Amino acid sequence: MAEFTTGEAVALELPIARIPSRAGAFLLDLLIQLGLAATLIYGATILLMAADADDAWWSVTAVVTMVTVLVAYPVCSETFSRGRSVGKLAFGLRVVRADAGPIDFRHALTRGLAGAIVDFWMLGGFGAVAVISSLCSRDARRVGDVLAGTVVVHTRQNLPMATLAAAPPWLAGWAAQLDLSGVSDELAAAVRQYLTRLRTLTPAAQHHLGTQLVDAVCTALRSPAPQGYPPYHVLGAVLARRQQLARG
Structure with missing residues (x-):
């Protein structure tokens, strides 16, 4: 496996x-x-x-x-x-x-x-x-x-459909207004990797890496990050919106 x-x-x-x-x-x-x-x-x-x-x-x-x-x-x-x-x-x-x-x-x-x-x-x-x-x-x-x-x-069966990332309800409205054209595939891949490894990281590493990614993503979006939310909430909202657009 x-x-x-x-x-x-x-x-x-x-x-x-x-x-x-x-x-x-x-x-x-x-x-x-x-x-x-x-x-x-x-x-x-x-x-x-x-x-x-x-x-x-x-x-x-x-x-x-x-x-x-x-x-x-x-x-x-x-x-x-x-x-x-x-x-x-x-x-x-x-x-x-x-x-x-x-x-x-x-x-x-x-x-x-x-x-x-x-x-x-x-x-x-x-x-x-x-x-x-x-x-x-x-x-x-x-x-x-x-x-x-x-x-x-x-595999003798269809590949399982992966569950979509879900935006926190309190950030769904913010994410819906974003123009994601500036987020490159490489940056999106880094966000995916961070969210995948989140549970394996120490709290300090979660905050440090997450803050760096939020800064990079918001720079690409040309939009300020919403204040008062942990990085993985913001990144999860962006990733969920990107997936939603990709799937039409």
């Missing part, structure tokens, strides 16, 4: 997918890729022979087929299924971000390119690099996972 801190500052524990289950999913996907390659080659051969194409067309067809099979298949399947190729679906695996959220095209593309170039094929020694990097990683991450900021977890 590994603990993930979601974008809503909620801790989730999900089981990490290790090499045996990932290898099974990979082999199933490989069979599908071989079938896709055979279909593309068969169709292209018929068309090129009928057109009496020259060698350049055959070379282009080979490159397009290779890119489609090795890159387009994993990228498209993981993008449209939010982290589950056919093989991963069969073995109950899912690719998630480091905060346990669903991946998007950017993550899938990074994993797909790294898989084709580094982890498995061109430089990967038919998967040797992926196996070695997974064994050396606490969360069994291959190179593509490290570059994309993703982890493969073992």
Whole structure:
């Protein structure tokens, strides 16, 4: 099991997918890729022979087929299924971000390119690099996972919906009037981390770190901090408002 801190500052524990289950999913996907390659080659051969194409067309067809099979298949399947190729679906695996959220095209593309170039094929020694990097990683991450900021977890159910942070009722009105466009993702991540670790901090550390974050957040908001409230109330109100806007 590994603990993930979601974008809503909620801790989730999900089981990490290790090499045996990932290898099974990979082999199933490989069979599908071989079938896709055979279909593309068969169709292209018929068309090129009928057109009496020259060698350049055959070379282009080979490159397009290779890119489609090795890159387009994993990228498209993981993008449209939010982290589950056919093989991963069969073995109950899912690719998630480091905060346990669903991946998007950017993550899938990074994993797909790294898989084709580094982890498995061109430089990967038919998967040797992926196996070695997974064994050396606490969360069994291959190179593509490290570059994309993703982890493969073992779950046969939908990811749990994280509970939203709740603004203190006495600060909800103040937070509703804020323009949060000046709060960067990095600053919001620092607030989430502070709220997540709050119970593990000493009272002095809570106040010191919280005050620094409140100053930074209110500077970004160009709004004075409400007086008479502990830092975690103010930060919780800002984070809750940001989540509310993000979810529409």
